[in-house]
Amino acid sequence: MKLRNVAIIAHVDHGKTTLVDRLLQQSGAFRENQRVAERAMDSNELERERGITILAKATSLLWQDTRINIVDTPGHADFGGEVERILNMVDGALVLVDAAEGPMPQTKFVVSKALKVGLKPIVVINKVDRSDARPSAVVNEVFDLFAALDATEEQLDFPILYGSSKEGWMAGKPGGPKESMAPLFDLVIRHVAPPVVEEGSFRMLGTILEANPYLGRIVTGRITSGSVKPNQSVKVLDRKGRLIEEGRVSKVLAFRGLERQAIEESSAGDIVAIAGLPNATVSHTICAPEVAMPLPAQPMDPPTLSMTFRINDSPLAGTEGEKVQSRVIRERLAREVEGNVALKITESGEKDSFEVAGRGELQLAILIETMRREGFELSVSRPKVLFERDEATGELSEPIEEVTIDVDEEFSGIVVQKLSERRAELVEMRPSGGHRLRLVFHAPTRGLIGYQGELLSDTRGTAVFNRVFHAYAPHKGEIPGRRTGVLISTSDGDAVAYALWNLEDRGPMMIEPGTRVYQGMIVGEHTRGNDLEVNVLKGKKLTNIRAAGKDDAVLLTPPIRMTLEKALAFIDDDELVEVTPKSIRLRKSLLDPHARKKEERKREAERV
């Protein structure tokens, strides 16, 4: 059978997963009466809720007499490391570009990877149905992008399709015909080369990892040579050729639409998933016992950010979740590493705490959110950026990101000011249409923690923020942290409306009347720079009965809602986020005010 392997790559939200929906539908991969959700490939709960793809996934469909394996990739920069590996597994790439937004930072990142591995991409200008679509200008921008990335003549000569994944059509011109996806299928079959297969025994490079509750570890990859059957003996080699394990394949799974089918045999060129090897992972070669050399594999990107996960030891610990002991947390984290190659977990020096390192704030927040839904309680520290130290010179360097911000002209001043305070350099500023400016910065990752929320409030929610890893550069020096202090509860109990009302001029509150609080818990933001201990339990002295009744009538400003991501961005080094299935609370690491004083004095003494 004829075969094609393609990946779909793009900036976040440019429509990759929606495109896969239409391809599956129009190729007849769904049964007549099958009910299929939108963005069907985004199958896990958090993907559905957030409307983004988190994990790359493969599928396959039949178009006439050709089987097309398609890999949908995540567009968010935190998951970008995976895209490069996936491009090594396919022979073609569909580069999707939003017809209104044009090429964005992650477009640049994924295109540069595709060009580097030698693919000849097909460019798909998607969302031409948008009222603000400007397809011809966007094609020019894509061309400039390819040229700037040193594309070869052949790569620059990319074929272009225009269309709307949402409406289900692709065509050679922006105006249509608006009929079907057939032009895209035909172009893939014409333009993408059939897979190159090599001589020799069975070899496959692990490319996507997942943990399956029934089958255990499943590794997906493209078979480079030979063939594989269930029960076959194989071994696993790492990148350097060291033997990881010897074992048997328990199942060979082929992708069929949204489902997977156990098959009897698969051979070179095809993309399949293999179960039965408990230690095999991404960048390992799974091969026949006689194979001596591993397939070339790209090293894993190192993590850039880490957080400390601790047991929850607040006075409210264990009241809202049942998974609280460090043993269950350790087991859960170990299981996570099974299916998530971008995470690294180490037991930290402190008792009952773990260092969890990953590729970005979103990735770590998603892990915490998942655990909280499973019934875990945790306390989590502020994210720390991981530095690199040059072994020869001892010089410290830190990750720098390219940040692109589209903003209304009137807000550009505040954006530039805030980012320069965070040690970012403005590298480009140009009009992007409709009284908006596109600002491009090189900013240390360190300075970007928590910035996105601030940006949205500075620009009344109108700015569009994008970031992508740029390079490691010498440490930029100290970056001032949060400028406000916090309001800290002096005692345990339930907050009272009257007390909250009395504290309103101190700063915005994070709790509402009736919220259970404890000593050392953060209940609000203090507009001054210092922390302030406050009593939120104090009701009004009851001088007469009429006044007592008035408490209900106190008109409170609604509190700031702290989501997990907001809370992680907000806290300082001496604070923690307490996460339970029901609540997100902020607290001082040291709950006792005397202990905090002592610690502060100690730190001051060290500074002198």
Ligand SMILES: Nc1nc2c(ncn2[C@@H]2O[C@H](COP(=O)(O)OP(=O)(O)OP(=O)(O)O)[C@@H](O)[C@H]2O)c(=O)[nH]1
């Ligand atoms: N107007 C319009 N909207 C579209 C089109 N294609 C996708 N969208 C919308 O764009 C949003 C993002 O679509 P997705 O398919 O999830 O985008 P994605 O590229 O897979 O996003 P990530 O996986 O998170 O990178 C959704 O709200 C879609 O409905 C299109 O052709 N026209």
Ligand SMILES: [Mg+2]
């Ligand atoms: Mg997607």
